[in-house]
Amino acid sequence: MSRHDIRILDITVLRGPNRWSYKPAIEALVDIGDLEEYPSNTLPGFVDRLVAWLPGLRAHECSYEAPGGFVKRLEEGTWTGHILEHVTLEIQTRIGHPVGFGRARSTATTGVYHVVVRIAQEDLTRACLLKARELILAAIHDEPFDLQGALSELRELADRKCLGPSTASIVEAARAARIPIAPLEHGNLVLFGLGVRQRRIWTAETDRTSAIAESIAQDKDLAKELLVRYGIPVPEGRIVRKVDTTWEAAEDLGLPVVIKPAEGSRGVAVSLALETYDEVAEAFRLAQTVQNAVIVERFIEGDEYRLLVVNNEVVAATGAIQFTVKGNGRDTLRTLVAHELDGTHADLWVADALIDHPTVKLALKRQAVHFNNVLTADQVVTLPCPAKVGKDVLASVHPDTLDLARLAVRIVGLDIAGVDIVAKDIGQPLVAQGGAIIEVNAGPSLPTHLRQPGDISNTVGSAVVRHLFPEGETGRIPVVGITGCSDTTSIAAMLGFLLHLHGQSVGVACGSGTFLGQRCIRRGDGANWTAGQRVLINRTINAAVLETSPASLLREGLPYDRCQIGVVTAISTPPALARFGITEAEQMAHLLRTQVDVVLSDGVAVLNADDPLVLAMAEYADGEVMLYSREGQTESLQQALAKGGRAVYLEGDALVFAHGETTHRHLLAPCVNASDCLPTATTAWALGIPFDLIIGAIVGYPAAMIDQASPHPG
């Protein structure tokens, strides 16, 4: 058998809604060569080997819409492009980033396919696709493939490229709430919402997280001093810098004590329940490895809890659970713990966090075992599972304690905070039982509260999103999306002018450049994804007009997920797109209908009724459809108006705004080319701009502006 190959001719990253999907995707142009003649069922042993490596493929439904559907297709015979799609999806699932959408479509060229997979993260999905190719080739040729190696390599890439778990949980909740998210390529910063509605997070901090509050939280001594003033129980303590004074302070406060660095967080170099001079001295030295100033404070006996406060509400509380491991004479405690945790907590970092945790260390000290000890058979070790990996206890926290935690966070001044509490019984008020608030932490770890075994609801992420976008706030500003094969740039420029006159702070990206109000901030083609994104992340704008050229829509996708108004002007087949396989008007229409697909349900699709292919897009609109026509009241307009719809058309030299049976006629000055103004006027009406202003702007639109906005007049 000759050597088969799969050649990846081109990879296009579609960063926004595109002809395949509402979501970002990568589109690979794949040449399967002679495999075109070898569907999967004709390759001996291929299907078995493939499914043996990736048993998850059995769950893929494919066109049968039932688990096993894809394997059935494999057995019946399917082509390599399709297999590449599914294997890429499966590999992404295996590394923990399922995306659930793929397509494989043949092209005009035999053996060349478009393989499309939704993006988890751009570089990651690309890497998965390439690995999928290797795996398939190995399966075809019955060659070995280091699947584990490949997966761990991809996992590592995912760790580097994807958002951390705290951020990811918020992003996920924002997505569920349909808040637009700017795809800023940055490890930590995420921008939600558009223009002036933009809000930001950086891991578990928001743009409302006060820098001063953060520094107060970090200065544990100052934080405690403030808390104590308001009657919040905190462990008494003091700052020391020398071993001798540390011991003196410890004796003053009363043994046992806790020693920790004065600044710092997450349990680093913290030692608990120190009783003797030697223990205190050792703990002091450990703490000084982090910082010269060290806190010695009274040790509070009890279990540790972590309360998460978001916008003055306690949204989650996790608390100590204990678990026991039993030795077997072979394994170290470390191994046993990792095994034990695996059942409930998938990730190893949990085990690491546990091993390093001061509470765990204390428990081990008291039981005189070490993590590296091999436990004898029948030796039983009980470990507290510290708050960071504990169970949900929110319902059982005493209401006074919830109030105290909220007050503590307000005093520090944070909007999101993790409050560490020690209590013997979390169901009882703190003070009476000698419990205390130990710390208030800025930028708390959200995964703490996400890792509830069996809990899939994202209450924490949702709480943060609700905090950023209270009920009724969508994070959206009006976005006008314009595409089509004629006049789009001039429409965009003119709409920008109109919105500017209407008092909006408008951003425009179109073929002649990028504009803020009347100021050009960047010359050159702006009818693309990058320019559109740049406008949308600008915090000063409250409306955007974004042109997307057919080429950009084909190669990049739209720069927004949804828009208020989608305008499609006309369909033609520019020769430039022929090399991407767009040669028929229907293909172009299929591409451009994306603009109509993304219109919000309370938005408007503005369509040119004089172009039948454009007119046909009306059926894809979720919201209202407004037609315009230079032919006067055509049949399609009449039908739409009869149903109470809105349309704009020309009647001699007059522009007619028609709503059902009501019409507003406006005679235009002879110097104005009325037909050029139609789509602009229609869109302006859709935006709710008064007729007088629309007409005034059209007449007054300076000739200079037209020159600037239309590099290719006519």
Add this chain to the structure above:
Amino acid sequence: MQVDRVRALRGPNLWTRRTAIEAIVTCDDTERDLSQFSGFEERLRALYPRLQSLASPPEGSTNGFAQVLEVATLSLQCDIGCPVTFSRTAAAPDPGVYQVVVEYDQEDVGRSAIDIAERLINAAREGLPFDVEAEISRLREIYEDVRLGPSTGSIVSAALERGIPFYRLSEGSLIQFGWGSRQRRIQAAEMDRTSAIAQSIAQDKQLTKQLLAAAGVPVPEGQPVDDINDAWDIACALGLPVVVKPQDGNHGRGVTVNVETREQLEAGFRSAAEAGSRVIIERYIPGSDYRMLVIGDKLIAAARREPPLVTGDGVHTIQELVDEVNRDPRRGTGHATSLTRIPIDDIAMACLHNQNLTLDAVPALGQPVVLRNNANLSTGGTATDVTDQVHPDLAARAVTAAQMVGLEICGVDVVCQSVLRPLEDQSGGVVEVNAAPGLRMHLTPSYGTGRRVGEAIINEMFAADQDGRIPVIAVTGTNGKTTTVRLIAHLLEQQGLRVGLTTTDGVYAGGRQLDAGDCSGPRSGKTILMHPDVDAAVLETARGGILREGLAFDRCQVAVITNIGAGDHLGLNYITTVEDLAVLKRVIVQNVSPTGYAVLNADDPMCARLGSVCPGSVVFFSRDRANPLMVTHRAQGRPVVYLDDDAIVCVNQGEEVFRLALADIPLTMGGRVGFQIDNTMAAVAACWAVNVDTVALRAGLASFQSDVASTPGRFNLLDYRGATVIADYGHNPDAMKALVDAVTALPAKRRTVVISGAGDRRDEDIRDQTRILGTAFDTVLLYQDACQRGREDGEVLGLLREGLVGAERTREIEEIRGEFIAIDRALSTLAPGDLCLILIDQVQEALEHLNQRVAEANA
């Protein structure tokens, strides 16, 4: 001379509105007269020639060494630049004892100054040497250490100018402006709303540039690089010269500009890599460095910054030129002056080396030699104010840059040829934005006009009509304070305000008790004024706190003095007469805001007289509608509250504001309890003064009970097997009179009183208590409790008994040891229809005990 006790009066006090040190000084007979010590003043002035003049006290008598201590303490502070002027020495009633009071700006400095002054005086007295200059320089160090830095200081002074109060929350630069729920915080030049994220963005130069570019702010193109080869390739692609800098970092660390050669690039790369995680190469923009300070949506100041440099004269070496520049007296070593000396350190040497120069080189006439490639003031750079020259477009870009990053206070670094033109016209750009920018270059630029930066920051935090204050009502008086405080708080709550209050039995905010015990001092007051959930504060302001520390606030909206009467606690802390006491209580009236009110009891002449010192208006209240003071006040159109038949009436500008029927005020028991009418009038007057509406007043008065829960130990009425038991904390003759009045108005078959005396009162005050009670009670149970406050066993009981000699009504007297036993004994004798007044001592415990007995009786 002996300095016995040094106190810091941290707020307005008996002596002054300013903060002051108060010391109790005892001088022996010789020390009381300076003339007794020949040569003393000469020796003193020889040791400390700048000592201010020892003016004689106004009375003509001399205060001797105590006064020297006063003047020396003040002089020492003035010498190091503390803005202090007030000092006073007052002779105490005990001969040779003085109270020395000296204003301070910083407590630590004040305390140290008095310590130095004492040692100086001792040295002069003994004729010993004393190095006063060394002490002053140490004092100056303390001052520099504890005082606010110039940036924070400028913000604080701007706040004070607008009447916004402030507290320092830490030893550092964390400051609270305003009070309670209206408070705001700053730390150095950061506001509480400065977002932590915005700070992180500003730290990431690449991200910042990405965001700025999106907003149409010109930035130099550039990108991060991985290694030196990469850096050189990128540099060539961008076009030389370039700038090399770390991606994270600030204060110009690791930045090399105008890099033209690969060698320079390599050096720059290494220094950038040391200062930050990743290195950025970007296009070098020729021109000057400018710093634009944006606050809110305005450009507040702009400065051109120049690195430290010297200009050759063809004669002197670089070292000599630098020395010459550093001789400029404006150049200091710290952050306090408008210029700083140019340091010759490794960085300067490296910088010279890059120019192929050494310190010994003699640059040609007019040749500029740069000693460091950054323009920070703290390393010898200069700043020239150019605020008025900035082109509006350029200013707009700076503001956009700040907003895009999300900083309310932002230092925008711009490089361009001239600020007179837009950036776009000269290919200038924004190279960096800084959170927490230094303000010194704008406050006191090396050249040009200083800008009112602090004012701009305060204006950003507080709208023009806001001063961050919440209504503060201070309440003092001999009797009725706590009930009045509780009632005012209750009425304010009806208005929908979250009230914080301090009383002699605790601090409360948001319905929570923050602290227990006697919390009528300034510390508790500050706790309330710092609490984020407090919309209005009602502060019981007892004499002890005013004496110990002064007031918790600079001024209050309302000061209520319920009464002064014959006084209480006289004889303590040199407050020996009721006049002294009035002077002390006067402090809260003196510190009423000019727009505020003093609520004063017109029936108490001593109290009414305090109206004359009130900077605001006075509201008189009176139980007597014919009280001449009150009548005059009303006739003048001023606000009054008085008892008119069966109602409490408020009249202002001749118009009746409200009329509240006593029948609807359960606290007054239908008007039978006179002192509760006083308390109610004081409370409604105070609430009227802070605009509580009549609806809230009526609702609040109708729902307020004088029970154990709401006003523990204040005329709490209980029913015990059909007898009326009244528990009260009253312990002075005025309280007794009020209680007797109230009790007489209540029907009773037989009246019993249980009383102990607190040992810390004057003998006559203890005797007076029982003398008054003897007129109204059939049976008196005297008890003595554990705490005798410095009296011999049985001494107080004896005094109480003396007061009963010849009593009008009392027929039975019994002496008992122990409060609970006395209570139980009294209860055991009660029959239905009897009345028993129990004057409790250990409020909480006694009330618990009583409650338990009542519960048992009802069971």
